[in-house]
Amino acid sequence: MPDDPNTTLDQWAERSDYKWGFVTDIDADTLPPGLNEEVIRVISARKQEPEWLLQWRLGAYAKWKEMTEPAWGNWPDHDWRPIDYQAISYYSAPKRDEDRPKSLDEVDPKLLETYEKLGIPLEERAALAGVAVDAVFDSVSVATTFRDTLKEAGVIFCSFSEAVQDYPELVQKYLGKVVSRTDNFFAALNAAVFTDGSFAYIPKGVRCPMELSTYFRINQMNTGQFERTLIVADEGSYVSYLEGCTAPQRDENQLHAAVVELIAMEDAEIKYSTIQNWYPGDENGVGGIYNFVTKRGLCAGDRSHVSWTQVETGSAMTWKYPSCILKGDDSVGEFYSVALTNNYQQADTGTKMIHLGKRTRSNVVSKGISAGRGHNTYRGLVKILSGAEHARNYTQCDSMLMGPDCGAHTFPVIEVENPTSQVEHEASTSKIGEDQIFYCNQRGISNEDAVSMIVNGFCREVFAELPMEFAVEAKALLSVSLEDSVG
Amino acid sequence: MCTDAIETCPLCDAIEKLSERSMSAQRREACHRMHAIGWPNRKLEAWRYCNLKDIESTQWHPAPLAALSQADLDDFAIDGTAARLVFVNGRFDPTHSSLLPEGVRLLGPLIDETPLDVETPFADDYFAAMSTALVEDGVIIDVPAGVVLPGSIHIMHITEGGCDPIAMTLRILIHVGPSARLGVIETWAGHGTALTTPMTEAHLDEDARLDHARLIEESDETTHLGTIASRQAAGSTFESAILSVGGRIARTRVHASLDGEGGHAAIRGLGMGTDSRHIDNALNVMHASPACTSREYFKNLLDGDSTAAFTGRIHVAHGAQQTDAVQANRNLLLSPTARSWARPQLEIYADDVKCTHGATTGEIEAEALFYLLARGIPEATARSLLAWAFVAEVVDEVPLPALRKHMARRMLGMLPGAERLDEDVVSM
Numbered sequence: 001m002p003d004d005p006n007t008t009l010d011q012w013a014e015r016s017d018y019k020w021g022f023v024t025d026i027d028a029d030t031l032p033p034g035l036n037e038e039v040i041r042v043i044s045a046r047k048q049e050p051e052w053l054l055q056w057r058l059g060a061y062a063k064w065k066e067m068t069e070p071a072w073g074n075w076p077d078h079d080w081r082p083i084d085y086q087a088i089s090y091y092s093a094p095k096r097d098e099d100r101p102k103s104l105d106e107v108d109p110k111l112l113e114t115y116e117k118l119g120i121p122l123e124e125r126a127a128l129a130g131v132a133v134d135a136v137f138d139s140v141s142v143a144t145t146f147r148d149t150l151k152e153a154g155v156i157f158c159s160f161s162e163a164v165q166d167y168p169e170l171v172q173k174y175l176g177k178v179v180s181r182t183d184n185f186f187a188a189l190n191a192a193v194f195t196d197g198s199f200a201y202i203p204k205g206v207r208c209p210m211e212l213s214t215y216f217r218i219n220q221m222n223t224g225q226f227e228r229t230l231i232v233a234d235e236g237s238y239v240s241y242l243e244g245c246t247a248p249q250r251d252e253n254q255l256h257a258a259v260v261e262l263i264a265m266e267d268a269e270i271k272y273s274t275i276q277n278w279y280p281g282d283e284n285g286v287g288g289i290y291n292f293v294t295k296r297g298l299c300a301g302d303r304s305h306v307s308w309t310q311v312e313t314g315s316a317m318t319w320k321y322p323s324c325i326l327k328g329d330d331s332v333g334e335f336y337s338v339a340l341t342n343n344y345q346q347a348d349t350g351t352k353m354i355h356l357g358k359r360t361r362s363n364v365v366s367k368g369i370s371a372g373r374g375h376n377t378y379r380g381l382v383k384i385l386s387g388a389e390h391a392r393n394y395t396q397c398d399s400m401l402m403g404p405d406c407g408a409h410t411f412p413v414i415e416v417e418n419p420t421s422q423v424e425h426e427a428s429t430s431k432i433g434e435d436q437i438f439y440c441n442q443r444g445i446s447n448e449d450a451v452s453m454i455v456n457g458f459c460r461e462v463f464a465e466l467p468m469e470f471a472v473e474a475k476a477l478l479s480v481s482l483e484d485s486v487g
Numbered sequence: 488m489c490t491d492a493i494e495t496c497p498l499c500d501a502i503e504k505l506s507e508r509s510m511s512a513q514r515r516e517a518c519h520r521m522h523a524i525g526w527p528n529r530k531l532e533a534w535r536y537c538n539l540k541d542i543e544s545t546q547w548h549p550a551p552l553a554a555l556s557q558a559d560l561d562d563f564a565i566d567g568t569a570a571r572l573v574f575v576n577g578r579f580d581p582t583h584s585s586l587l588p589e590g591v592r593l594l595g596p597l598i599d600e601t602p603l604d605v606e607t608p609f610a611d612d613y614f615a616a617m618s619t620a621l622v623e624d625g626v627i628i629d630v631p632a633g634v635v636l637p638g639s640i641h642i643m644h645i646t647e648g649g650c651d652p653i654a655m656t657l658r659i660l661i662h663v664g665p666s667a668r669l670g671v672i673e674t675w676a677g678h679g680t681a682l683t684t685p686m687t688e689a690h691l692d693e694d695a696r697l698d699h700a701r702l703i704e705e706s707d708e709t710t711h712l713g714t715i716a717s718r719q720a721a722g723s724t725f726e727s728a729i730l731s732v733g734g735r736i737a738r739t740r741v742h743a744s745l746d747g748e749g750g751h752a753a754i755r756g757l758g759m760g761t762d763s764r765h766i767d768n769a770l771n772v773m774h775a776s777p778a779c780t781s782r783e784y785f786k787n788l789l790d791g792d793s794t795a796a797f798t799g800r801i802h803v804a805h806g807a808q809q810t811d812a813v814q815a816n817r818n819l820l821l822s823p824t825a826r827s828w829a830r831p832q833l834e835i836y837a838d839d840v841k842c843t844h845g846a847t848t849g850e851i852e853a854e855a856l857f858y859l860l861a862r863g864i865p866e867a868t869a870r871s872l873l874a875w876a877f878v879a880e881v882v883d884e885v886p887l888p889a890l891r892k893h894m895a896r897r898m899l900g901m902l903p904g905a906e907r908l909d910e911d912v913v914s915m
Contacts, residue, residue, distance in 0.1 A: 076836075384848075386823075401838035404806070414829040416848040419820030423849065429835055429842040 031091040037061065040192055043091050047161050047195070050168055053175075060181035060191035067185045070319075072348070076375075076407075079285060079344075080317075083255050090193045090226070153209050155239075156201040160228055163199035170201055174232050178261040178298045178325070186257040186319075187294040190226045194259070197228035202237035202268070211467055213242040227258040233268035235301065240271040242470055256315070258293045266301030266328065273466055275474055277314035280481075285344025285373070288316025295322035299331035302357070307334040309465040311474040312347055313481045321379065323352035326360035326388075333362040336462040338474070340481050341374025341406070350380035350397075350412075355388040355421070366397040367459050370406035371482060377409040384421040391421040399429045400458055402451075402482075452479040496522075498620065505549045506623055511599040517619035524613045536796035536828045537738055537767045542710055547654035547682055549621060550576035553647035555583055563645065563676045563704060567889035569638025575645050577655035578624050588640065594625035594658055601627065603658060607688070607716060608742040608771070614712040615740075618656040618684040625658035628671065632664040632692070639670030639698065639887050646709060648679010659687040663695035663723075671697070672890050675711060676704040676733065685713040691723035693747065698886045699727040702894075705734035707762065714740045721747030721776070728885045730894060731758040731766045732901065738767035745772070745779040756785035757881040757894075759901055760793025760825060769798040778809040786881050787818045788874055789825035798830040799844070805836040814844035819851065819877050821870075871902035 031039060040061055044054040069083070150157050156167060163171050181191035202208050233239050243260075256278060262270045272295075281288025291314075297306035308322040324333025335351035353362035368376035378397040399408035410427050432454050440450030456463070456475055463471045499510055499518050510518075526543055527534040555575045560583055564571065570591070573583040579593050587593070594601060603622065609615035626642055644657055663669050675683055683705065689697055697717075705711050711734040717725050731737035743752045758766035766789075772781045787795035797816040818827035829846040851873050859869035875898065882894045 399833075399835070401835065401840070404808070404838055406836075406838065408833070408835045410831075410833040410844065412829075412831060412846070414827075414831075414846050414848065416818070416820070416827045419823055419825060419850040421849065423847060425829070425831065425844075425846040427831070427833065427842075427844045429833065429840055431838045431840070 030089050033087050033089045035085050035088070035090060035193065039090050043193060043195060046091065047164065049164055052172060053164060056176070056181060057192050060188045061193075063182040064185065064188035064192055067182075067188060069185055072319075083290065085189070088255060091195055149209060153206055154203045155206060155208050156199065157212055158199055160194070160197040160199050160230070163230075167199070167201070170232070171199065171230070174230055174261070174263055176261075178263060178296045179259050179294050183294060186292045187259050190228060190257050190259045190294070194226040194228040197230070197258070199229070200231045200239060200241065202233045202239045204234045205236045206234075207237065208239040211240045211242055213244070225254075225256045225258065229258070229260040231261070231270055231272070232263045233265060233270050233304075235265045236267040237265075238269045240273070240467065242273050242467060244275040244277075244470070244473070254289045256289055256291045256293070258295075260293070260295040260322075262297035262306055264297065264299050264301065264304035264306050264331075267303045268301065269305040269307070270297065271307045272297070272309070272322070273470055274308075274310040274312075275470060275477065276310065276312045276318070277477060280314050280345045281316040281343065283343045283372075285316070288345070289314070291315035291318040291320065293318075293320045295320065296325065297323065297333070298325045299328050299333060299357075299360075301331070302328040303330045304328050305332045305334075307336075307465070308351065309336040309462065310338070310349075311462070311466070311477065312337070312339040312349060313477050315347070316345060318347040318349055320349045321351055323354070324362060325354045325356065326362065326391075327356045328360075329357040330359045331357055332360070334465075335362075335364045335366070336465040337366045338369070338459045338462045338478070339367070339376055340369040340371075340478060341376050342371045342481055343373060345372075345374045346377075347375070348377040348379055350378045352381040353383070353393060354381075355384045355391040355393070358387070358389045359391065360388055361392045362394075364393070364395040364397070365461050366395075367462055368397070368399045368408055369402070369455060369458070369478075369482075370399065370408050371402040373405045375407040375409065377411065378427075379411045381413045381415070382423055382425070383415045384418050384423060386417040388418050389420050391418065393421075393423045395425040397427045398458070399427070400455070401429065401431045448479070451482055455482060502549045502621065505551065513603055514620050514622070517604070517616045520610075521613055521616035521620055524611060524616060527613050533769060533798070536794070537736065537765060539710075539736075542682070545652050545680075545682075548651045550646070550653040550655035550681075551649070552576065552578060553649075555580055555645055555647065559645050559647075559677070563643060563674050565641050565672060565674070565889050565893045567638070567892070568641040568672065569636065571641045571643060572626060573643045573645070574624060574657055575647055576653065577621070577644075577657060588636065590629050590631065590634070590636075591640065592627045592629075594627050594660065595623060597627065598623065601660070604686075604688075608744070609686075609714050609716065609740065612714065612740065614684045615686060615714050617654070618658070618686045618714070621654055621656050621684070622658045622686075625660065628659070628661045628669065630663045630667040630669045630695075633666045634664065635668040636670070639672050639889060641672045641674065641889075643674045644676070644683070644685070646677025646679060646681045646683065646705070648677065648681050648706075648708070652680040652682070654682040654684070656684045656686065659685070661687065661689040661697060661699075663689070663691045663697050665692040666694045667692070668696045669698070670887050671699050672887055673699075673701045674704060675702065675713070676706075677709065678706050680708040681705070682710045682712070687713075687715045689715075689717040689725065691717065691719045691725055691750075693720045694722040695720070696724040697726070699725070700885060700887055700890050701727070701729050701739065702890070703729070703731045703734055703737045703739075704897075705737065707733070707735055707764070709734050710736045712736070712738045714742075716742045716744075717752065718744045718746055719750040719752065722749045723747065724751045726753045726886050727755070728881070728887075728890075729754070729756040729768060731756070731768075732897060734764065736765045736767065738765075738769070741768070741770045743770070743772045743781070744775060745781065746775050748776045748778050750776065750779045751781070752779075753782040753784075755783075755881050755884060756797075757878055758785075758787035758789075758795050759878070759898065760787060760789035760795055761791050761901070763792045765793070766795040768796070771800045771802065772812065774801065774803045774807040774810045774812060777807050779807070780811040781813070783814040784881060784884070785816045786878060787827060788821065788878055789818060789827060790821040792822075792824045794826040794828070796828040796830075797846070798832070800832045800834060801842055801844070803833075803835040803837050803840050803842065807837050808839040810837065810840040810842065812840070812842045816846040817877075818848040819874065820848065821851070821874065867903050874902055875899065
C-alpha cells in the first residue's frame, strides 16, 4: 500500500471505470494468513465468545475439512484462480479497539471520508432518510446510530459480536437454525471463522420505525470477509433491511463468503434489499472478488413473509441463491433480482423456494444482463412438497444480452409433489435492438443514455421493490457498470 | 460382470453364443465402454429422477428368437402407413413385414461393416453403449436426393418375453439426401420383463425433411431407455414426436444438432402416466449455426403414482445469431400422488437470439370443470374431455396422419369415461 493515502485516493478516484475503488489506510490488527483450529480459537477469544459458540465454530470447521469445494458455474473465458484458504487472513479489526466510537463524532474522520467517497454520507443519509446505519468496516462494526430510537421501539439492532455479548440467549436460540453450520462448503467456512455481522430482533407486534442498513467494505489486503447476519422478526412485526457493498480496487481475488439468516414468525414480514458492488476485476478479467454467499429465510409462522431484493453489479464471480423456506401456512416468499455482468464477470444467482405449508405463495423475478464477455446464470429451485396444498409459484427470468461474446444461461429446477399446486415458469432472452438505439439517437439521446434507459426499463419490476434511495443508487450503478458496452 | 480384458467378457460370450457368431470389434468395444461407465445412479444429475435401483441387480439376457402373435400384430399395427417392418425380440420378422421399400435395407447382415456410433453424442451413456453391444439388427434407410417417399415407414418392435428378463435393441440409421423427404414411425411394444434400448440416428442433408415419431407402448414390466440423435445440414427440417404411453420406465434422450444455417428442429413429447410409470425425457438441442429455429413441446398427463421428468437444454453456440428457440413443458396432475419434475434450461453464447422457455404444473382447472358439469356432462367425461384437450395439442401437431389417428384412439381408450366422447368430435 502506498505511503501517502491521500494521493492514492485521488488517483483512484480519478479512474472512471471503477470510481469507488480506493483504499482507506487505517492500521488494522490482522491475524497472519492461515486456517487451523488455533485461528478459530483466537478469533473466538478476541471476541470473548462463550464456550458453546467456540464449540459450534470448531464443529463447523471439522465438517468443512471433509467437504469438497464446489465447482459449478465456471463459464468459458473466466480464468478461475483456485482459492488458497491458507493464504487468507481470517481476522482483521481496526486497532484502536479500546476507544471505539460511541457516536458519529467519534468516528475516524478518514472513515467518514471513505463513506463520502461512496456518495453516502452517513449523517446526511441518516438525517434525511431516517436510516440507522450499523457500518461494518472490515470485520468489526465501528459506528451505530439511531440506537436509541430503535431501543424505544424495542428493536435490537447491533453488530453480531455485541449481540453475542448482550443477547446470548437470542443468538444461541436462532443461530444456524436456517442455514446450518454444515449447510454447504462456504457456509461451513463462514460458521467456523465469521468475525462479525449484524443482528436484528424485532419484538412482537412492532413495526420497525426505520429502515435498517449496513454498509460492508472489504478493506484489508488479503482478508476474506465472513459476515454473519441474523434477523429475527417476532410475531406480527415488520422490518426492512438494506445491505449495500462497494469495495476498493484489488489485484488479487478475495473471497467473500457471508451467511444471512432470516426468521419470520407468525404474521411477520422481513424485506431484505441488497446492492452488491464488490470490485469486479479489471477489463481484462484480472482480480475481482469471489462472492459466494448463503442467504436463506425461514417463514416459520403462518402468514409470514420474506422478501429478497438484490442488485448485483460487482464481483468477478458471484454464487448466490437467496432462498425461502415456506413452512407456515399462507406464508409468502419473494425474490427480485437484477444481475449485471460486464467484461469477464460471472454471476450465478437465483433462488430456492421450498413450499411446505398450505397455500404458500412464491414469486420470483430475475433479470440478467450480460455484456462484454460476462456470463449470467439463473439457477433456481421451486419445490412443492406433498403437504403444500394449493401452493402457488410464479417464476419469470429474463435475460438481456449485449455483444456477441457474452452468455446468458438459465437452469431452473421445478419439483412438484402436490397436484393442487400451481407452478409456472417463464423465461425469455432478448438483446438491445439496433432499431431501439437508433430510435433514441434520432431524438437526440446518446448511445449511453439510450442503453441506460432501456436497461432501466428492463429492470423496472425489480427496482420497484427497492426502497427509494436504493433504487436511485441502483440505477446509477447500472449506468456506470455498462459504460462503453454498446456503441 | 465384465473383466478388463475385452476378450473374456461374459456378456459378449452370451451374445455370441446366442447369435452363433462372433461380435465385431466395435460392439466389443461398446460392451467394454458400458462397464467402464458403470450403472447409473441417482447421484448423477442426468439420472436424478430416474430410479433404476430395482433393476440394477437384474441379470439381463440377450433376447431369444420368438414368434409374433396375431393379437399383438393387430394391437400395435398402425393403419395407413406405406410400409411395415416388424421386429420381434430385436430381430427382423419377414412374415409379418411388407416388402422393403427402395432405399431401405436391414442392418442385420451388414452389422459388422456398418459404423454404429461413430458420431454418437451419447458416449457417456451406459445404455447407449449397451445398445451398441447388444444390437443384432435394425434398419438402414437411405433416401436419395430429391426423392419423396410417399406415406411413412412403420418400424414395429415387439417384445415377446418369457421367464427370463431380456434385453434387446434396434439401431435405426437414417440418411435423408438433399431435398428428399421421409416419414418414419417407430413402435415399441410387447410383453414380459424386458429392457429395451433403441437408438435412432438421423442425418439430414440440405433442405431435407424427416418426420419421425417414437411410440412407446411397452408393457408395465418393461424398462425403456432409448436415444435419438440427429444432425441437420442447412435448411433441413427434423420433426420428431416421442409418445410415451407404456412401460414401467419410458426414458428417451434426444440430441438434436443444428449444424447448417437455417435448419429447423421440432421435438414434441406426450406422456401418459398411469400406475407407477416414470416418464423421462432429456433433450439437448444444439444451435451450432445461425438462423436456425427449434421447438420443444412436452406435455405429461399424470395419474396414479406416476412421475414425469423433463430436462431440456437449448444450447446456442457462440456465433449462432438469429437463433429462435422455444421450449415448453406442461404437466397436468390428475391424482394426489402423481409427481412432476422439470428442468427447462438455456445456455446462450450469442446475443442476437430469441429464446424462451416455460414450464407449468397444475391440476384440472376447477372453473373449466364446473363449466362442463353445469352443462350436464358427467364428471368423469368432463375430466377426460379436459385431459384430452390438454394432450390433443401435441397429437394435433404430429405431421404423420396415420399416427395421429392411431394415437387419438389409443389416448381415448386410456381416459376414463372417454367412450362417451364422440370420435368425430375429437377426430384428427
